[in-house]
Amino acid sequence: NYVPALIAVEQDYTGDAKKNxxxxAKAIGATRAGVIETTFTEETETDLFGEQADLCGGCTELILASYQTLVDAGYQPEIAYFETLHELKLITDLIQAGGIEHMWKNVSNTAEYGGRTRGKKIITEQTRENMKQMLEDVKSGKFAEEWIAEKDAKMPNLRRMREEGAGMQIEKVGAELRKMFVRK
Structure with a gap:
């Protein structure tokens, strides 16, 4: 498997920047998978937004909320972990392999119907408005200013969030289950 790459040229004094x-990209094997031309601004803004909105921020918050909903309803933490976090890799692998419709074709009809009819109850118009504000914070530099201030202050908020995260029940349950899942 090869990994695709993005390339961008901001300034090209010699006229050879894109060729270089x-x-x-070819030397590292990226052209076998594909190379997409972009700009540094586009890559930076979409990367930061993607990390915050779904890849890191949104996905983890959704997992934590669904896990806690099941635990609060009296389900075993281990079962809640398995159903809300562990199985996520199967879904993301299917989506990456063939797209969202490919995933729908490869899950049960019950899962597809439930997902298609209930997903919009999670991702509401307010969620979409929040995403637009997150993107604006990235584009305007507000997020960068916040992050720079956090780093300059020796990351007190990030360290606190890391400590809180490490102490969460889902992390402890996950560690125990991953020990059980290791092939011997």
Whole structure:
């Protein structure tokens, strides 16, 4: 499997920048998977937004909320972990392999119907408005200013969040289950 790459040229004094970027991409094998041309601004803004909105922020918050909903309703933490976090890899692998419709074709009809009819109850119009504000915070530099201030202050909020995260029940349950799942 090869990994695709993005290339961008911001300034090209010699006229060879794009050619050189493609040569580097080819040298590392990226052209076998595909190379997409972008700009540094587009890559930076979409990368930060994606990390915050779904890849890191949104996904983890959704997992934590669904896990806690099941635990609060009296389900075993281990079962809640398995159903809300562990099985996520199967879904993301299906989506990455063939797209969202590919995933729908490869889960049960019950899962597909439930997902298609209930997902919009989670991702509401307010969620979409919050995403637009997150993107605006990235584009305007507000997020960068916040992050720089956090780093300059020696990351007190990030360290606190890391400590809180490490102490969560889902992390303890996950560690125990991963020990059980290891092939011997």
């Amino acid at each position: 970027a493609l040569a580097i």
